[in-house]
Amino acid sequence: MTEAVPLCRLEEIEDGEGKGFVLGSGTARRELFVLREGRRLWGYVNACPHAGTPLDWRPDRFLDAAGDHILCATHGALFEIESGLCIAGPCKGDSLTPLPVALDEEDRVWLLEQPSEGGSKGVSSS
Ligand code: FES
Numbered sequence: 001m002t003e004a005v006p007l008c009r010l011e012e013i014e015d016g017e018g019k020g021f022v023l024g025s026g027t028a029r030r031e032l033f034v035l036r037e038g039r040r041l042w043g044y045v046n047a048c049p050h051a052g053t054p055l056d057w058r059p060d061r062f063l064d065a066a067g068d069h070i071l072c073a074t075h076g077a078l079f080e081i082e083s084g085l086c087i088a089g090p091c092k093g094d095s096l097t098p099l100p101v102a103l104d105e106e107d108r109v110w111l112l113e114q115p116s117e118g119g120s121k122g123v124s125s126s
Contacts (some may be wrong), residue, residue: 002114010107011094013041018062020046020054023114030115031063034101035070035081043070043101044084045115048072050091 005023013019018035031046031054046054050072056062057073064071069087072078077089084096100112 004102005111005114006061007101007109007111010036010039010103011037013109014060016063016067017060018056019060020056020062020087021111023111028095029090032099032111032115034109035062039103041101041103041109042081042084043099045099048077048085048091049094049096050077050089051086055096057083085092 007021008019013034013036015036015038018033019029021032023030033044033046033056033114035042043063046056048055051074053074055070055072057071062070064078068081070084072079072089075090077086077091079086079096080095084098086092086094097115099115101113101126104110
């Protein structure tokens with residue numbers, strides 16, 4: 001069980017988009033991203049199930065042009081925002097690794113459980 005980690009304030013995540021984060025460094029480095037729709041949030045490990053590369057095609061850009069799906073920058077796989085399920089592309093049927101995120105009463109965004117093989121200490125936005 002890991003401690004909850006504060007990631008950022010809600011307004012730092014563009015509504016209808018997302019924000020990437022890096023936890024730790026070296027072998028403990030883990031990348032994740034949080035998507036926002038109003039006050040709803042979804043967190044995922046920033047690694048495509050196809051080849052393991054980060055999904056963002058530009059910093060903090062994770063969605064397709066319509067804003068309906070998560071888009072992998074490497075080979076164009078599309079994932080459902082709410083489930084992380086790949087619905088098109090080379091890893092169709094696979095899923096992103098979800099991470100529990102939450103918003104508190106002061107509009108701070110928290111990562112409730114760190115990605116496995118963590119052990120990181122610091123948090124910085126990417
Ligand atoms: S690495 Fe994401 S579709 Fe190939």
